[in-house]
Amino acid sequence: MVARTVDLRSDTVTKPTEAMRAAMANAEVDDDVLSHDPSALRLETEMAKVTGKEAALFVPSGTMGNLVSVLVHCNIRGSEVILGNNCHIHIFENGGISTIGGVHPRTVKNNDDGTMDIDLIEAAIRDPRGEIVFPTTRLICLENTQANCGGRCLSAEYTDKVGELAKKHGLKLHIDGARIFNASIALGVPVHRLLQAADSASVCLSKGLGAPVGSVIVGSKSFIAKARILRKTLGGGMRQVGILCAADLVALHENVLKLEDDHKKAKMLAEGLNQIKGLRLNVAAVETNIIFFDIVEGAKITAEKLCKNLEHHGILVMQESPVRIRVVLHHQISESDVQYALSCFKQALSGRVQEENGN
Numbered sequence: 001m002v003a004r005t006v007d008l009r010s011d012t013v014t015k016p017t018e019a020m021r022a023a024m025a026n027a028e029v030d031d032d033v034l035s036h037d038p039s040a041l042r043l044e045t046e047m048a049k050v051t052g053k054e055a056a057l058f059v060p061s062g063t064m065g066n067l068v069s070v071l072v073h074c075n076i077r078g079s080e081v082i083l084g085n086n087c088h089i090h091i092f093e094n095g096g097i098s099t100i101g102g103v104h105p106r107t108v109k110n111n112d113d114g115t116m117d118i119d120l121i122e123a124a125i126r127d128p129r130g131e132i133v134f135p136t137t138r139l140i141c142l143e144n145t146q147a148n149c150g151g152r153c154l155s156a157e158y159t160d161k162v163g164e165l166a167k168k169h170g171l172k173l174h175i176d177g178a179r180i181f182n183a184s185i186a187l188g189v190p191v192h193r194l195l196q197a198a199d200s201a202s203v204c205l206s207k208g209l210g211a212p213v214g215s216v217i218v219g220s221k222s223f224i225a226k227a228r229i230l231r232k233t234l235g236g237g238m239r240q241v242g243i244l245c246a247a248d249l250v251a252l253h254e255n256v257l258k259l260e261d262d263h264k265k266a267k268m269l270a271e272g273l274n275q276i277k278g279l280r281l282n283v284a285a286v287e288t289n290i291i292f293f294d295i296v297e298g299a300k301i302t303a304e305k306l307c308k309n310l311e312h313h314g315i316l317v318m319q320e321s322p323v324r325i326r327v328v329l330h331h332q333i334s335e336s337d338v339q340y341a342l343s344c345f346k347q348a349l350s351g352r353v354q355e356e357n358g359n
């Protein structure tokens with residue numbers, strides 16, 4: 001019997017708090033397809049304000065938020081989007097921009113810090129004179145924080161440079177800001193500043209902010225008007241969504257500042273893991289709540305066995321490859337959970353016989 005569970009698989013595993021459940025129970029609601037749900041309207045107004053955009057739209061998931069955004073910007077078949085080879089839209093969204101939107105992806109290498117070199121982005125923009133053979137570049141996508149690079153933050157200065165490049169070539173810029181609040185807290189820069197150069201952005205409330213459901217996309221009024229129609233087309237027009245938006249508002253009001261603790265706990269865990277023989281990671285690269293680490297060659301255990309062993313002790317992590325593991329911190333992991341997890345890691349990598357977790 002596992003007595004204690006420390007779920008480090010993702011920040012999506014967070015459970016709604018009592019305050020969220022209470023807000024959901026008491027939410028004012030109406031039909032959101034008719035744009036009459038007061039809680040949805042409140043959430044959209046607040047999100048437009050924090051992101052510095054004209055308008056906002058509630059969507060059921062980050063995946064739909066990105067899909068709708070890309071499709072609004074690339075509404076002509078044969079459009080091409082430039083995006084990082086390690087980005088969520090390219091890797092983890094079922095290729096929806098292509099299969100549903102007819103949009104062609106052109107990837108540029110993500111550096112370890114989550115950026116793409118500006119000159120490589122520029123080199124990837126198609127020459128319009130070649131339109132008889134080329135797709136037409138219409139959009140650049142960035143991701144902040146860049147999850148699969150380890151939750152790395154893109155600075156406002158870098159984002160501005162990409163924005164200038166987009167303008168120079170008549171392209172739009174979309175930012176997948178699933179964890180833009182983590183970037184904002186880590187950098188000490190307001191969300192609206194990080195998104196200043198973006199024509200649109202999607203923001204998740206169901207990651208580290210802890211809401212059960214919900215993302216919001218933001219942009220100009222005309223962008224959001226088109227997005228609203230596409231959301232309906234994709235089946236994302238729901239009715240009394242105020243039930244969900246009420247929890248999202250609690251997440252926005254109560255959980256943003258908690259992200260700072262998540263980052264501290266991530267640093268603490270990363271430093272502890274780095275001390276363990278057989279594991280390798282770059283502590284300096286842990287800027288937010290995501291840690292990737294490798295099992296070194298010659299370690300006493302494989303990544304697969306390590307995950308199994310940890311699970312036996314109630315520690316859940318995500319295996320990324322035969323040698324790589326990901327852990328993610330969130331507000332429902334305590335410092336004592338971090339210490340307990342570290343002790344389980346130490347034990348597993350010491351090669352000693354494992355005992356059941358009895359506490």
Ligand SMILES: *Cc1c(COP(=O)(O)O)cnc(C)c1O
Binds near residue numbers: 089
């Ligand atoms: C989680 C995530 C998404 C998609 O969010 P879902 O709500 O899971 O569809 C998009 N981008 C990034 C970077 C994410 O981490």
